[in-house]
Amino acid sequence: MKSYIQLFTAIYLVLALTACQKFLDVSPKDDVSDEQTITDKASAETAIRGMYRSLADNGYYGSSFQSNSYLQGDNLDWTDSRTVSLQFLQHNVRPDNDEVQTVWTAIYETVNRANYAIAKIPGVQDPLFPQSERDQLLGEAYFVRALAYFDLGRTWGGVQLVLEPTESIAASKDLTRSSQADTYAQVLKDLEAAEPLLPLTTNRVRATRKTVWALRARLHLYRGEWAAANEYADKLTTDITNYPLQSPYNSFFANNAVGTPESVLETSYSANNTNAHRSQWQPPANGGTRRWAPNAAFLALVNDPAIGGNRSAMVAQTAQGQWYGNMYYRSPATDPAYVIRIAELFLISAEAQAQLNNLDSARINLNAVRNRAGLAPTTATTQQNILLAIENERRLEFAFEPHRWYDLVRTGRAAAVTGVTDVNKYVLPIPIQELSVDKSLVQNPGYN
CATH class of the missing domain: 1.25.40.390 (Serine Threonine Protein Phosphatase 5, Tetratricopeptide repeat)
Incomplete structure (x- = not known):
């Protein structure tokens, strides 16, 4: 995780938080430091746009998180020469697998963007930022953090629960891994925090109270x-x-x-702002790579x-x-x-x-x-x-x-x-890059 922090701290100060759909089609503020990103209603909305953009990143729902999971099932064949993804199909994933690192980094980046919103939105002083809108954005951040930790928990078992914005390596030094049960408990806590803050509306691309109910159903299952x-x-x-x-x-x-x-x-x-799914699925005849197939x-x-x-x-x-x-x-x-x-x-x-x-x-x-x-x-x-x-x-x-x-x-x-039959293979290995920079982070059994 520390390599994620190094990467994110370097880029978060200069990257714009860009758009994802009609709600996300507002031009972001560029080149704004973390200390200034959430200071009023407009910058709070920009931060939430960036959070959803992170959720849709190619390392997360845009491709890699999804493909890493369905490649471990029984519906696909591997058609490409790269072995990094073949490891998932063969249930022989190595800790130095680049795709494992990609997903870990992408999900924790999403967590960190949610953490910034959760930490800073309540303190914003802006007369044009009514409490109802403030609550909605805060509720969305709690929901997205819950989803991110749910995905981390089901993929790696217990993980480090970082609940504050990370601005330096020292910020989460020596943070031990929680159990999977405790990780899921944090998911529930965030969903319980999100539910009363969110409107009882229907929205397909943003979290509402109904979206919270849906993820709660999955979590309880x-x-x-x-x-x-x-x-x-x-x-x-x-x-x-x-x-x-x-x-x-x-x-x-x-x-x-x-x-x-x-x-x-x-x-x-x-x-x-395209996703990477299409090229992996479509054949060369349609301009894709067909890296895997049914x-x-x-x-x-x-x-x-x-x-x-x-x-x-x-x-x-x-x-x-x-x-x-x-x-x-x-x-x-x-x-x-x-x-x-x-x-x-x-x-x-x-x-x-x-x-x-x-x-x-x-x-x-x-x-x-x-x-x-x-x-x-x-x-x-x-x-x-x-x-x-x-x-x-x-x-x-x-x-x-x-x-x-x-x-x-x-x-x-x-x-x-x-x-x-090896139950150790039911979760993925912690990326070796994370272990090399954080001695408190313990590898999953069977991957040493």
């Missing part, structure tokens, strides 16, 4: 708190005016769609009308017969990255209800997602079979989003499905 997971998921699944499932499946990404009712939260890009097992599932239904729209084939993922296809690469979709909330509710042995309710929520995919209702009747049906549905529904590997780990199914 990961912690095995079934009643709470169902409670928070249902807050959105019952809001059918604002969050209906879009039919057919590709409605939320096809035809250059953005901000559809499918999205609870998505990241936004522009022609001047594997034969996944293609057999998604192209089977009785299993994949209309979700076969997420894959395509070149004239030469090459299969590729087609969720990210725009040129320039302005495709949104999907952080939370309403389909996930339906399947969270289904899984939580199944765990509570409310099998009829579980089937209703599962079948809502299946119906949108053009599939018949599930034939599963027992708790075990319903849970397996939900697992299989999530595999297809979120094939090109960062869920499958984490799902297998959190449910204890990674060994049975992928053959990875």
Whole structure:
């Protein structure tokens, strides 16, 4: 983490906090020091724009965080010569892997930008900055920090919980790692802080109280708190005016769609601020590199009308017969990255209800997602079979989003499905660059 701090301290003083979507289309203030960045309403809004831009960075939701996770699942093949990403597919990731460092740095940069907002917005003296707007920006910062620590926790286990802005290496010296349980506890604390500050509105690219509820549902699912997971998921699944499932499946990404009712939260890009997903997925015939591609097992599932239904729209084939993922296809690469979709909330509710042995309710929520995919209702009747049906549905529904590997780990199914029996491989190694500059940072077991 210290190498992150060195990098961030050097660049944060000179980088503008640029825009991400309509809210983010305000010209940022350039060349402003940290001590001056948040001094009034305008600079507070600029800081929040920079925070969302960091969330959408290519090292985070713009590509690397997502690809590192779905490459560890069982849906893809590796087609490139670079071994740095192949390590994820083979579950043999080294501490010196550049992609691991990239993601670690990107997420902690997002944390630090949220920390600046949390620390400085309450003290801003500006008569043009009403409390309601101040609260909203502060709530958004708490939410984004919660999301960042959730992603750090599920990727590395326990991590260093940096809760103050970092302006020098000494600021977090000797900060020991927290456990994964404590990391998730901090996520919940931040979400509880965010909820009353945020408006009860619907926004696809900025955090609201509803976005908090969605992440709480996911967090409670990961912690095995079934009643709470169902409670928070249902807050959105019952809001059918604002969050209906879009039919057919590709409605939320096809035809250059953005901000559809499918999205609870998505990241936004522009022609001047593109994401890196497209080039990794698209084949050379379409101007991409096709570094990875759907594997034969996944293609057999998604192209089977009785299993994949209309979700076969997420894959395509070149004239030469090459299969590729087609969720990210725009040129320039302005495709949104999907952080939370309403389909996930339906399947969270289904899984939580199944765990509570409310099998009829579980089937209703599962079948809502299946119906949108053009599939018949599930034939599963027992708790075990319903849970397996939900697992299989999530595999297809979120094939090109960062869920499958984490799902297998959190449910204890990674060994049975992928053959990875070494539990040390269920989290990634701490980047070696971080260990070399911070002697208090301890490597995850099995990576020494």
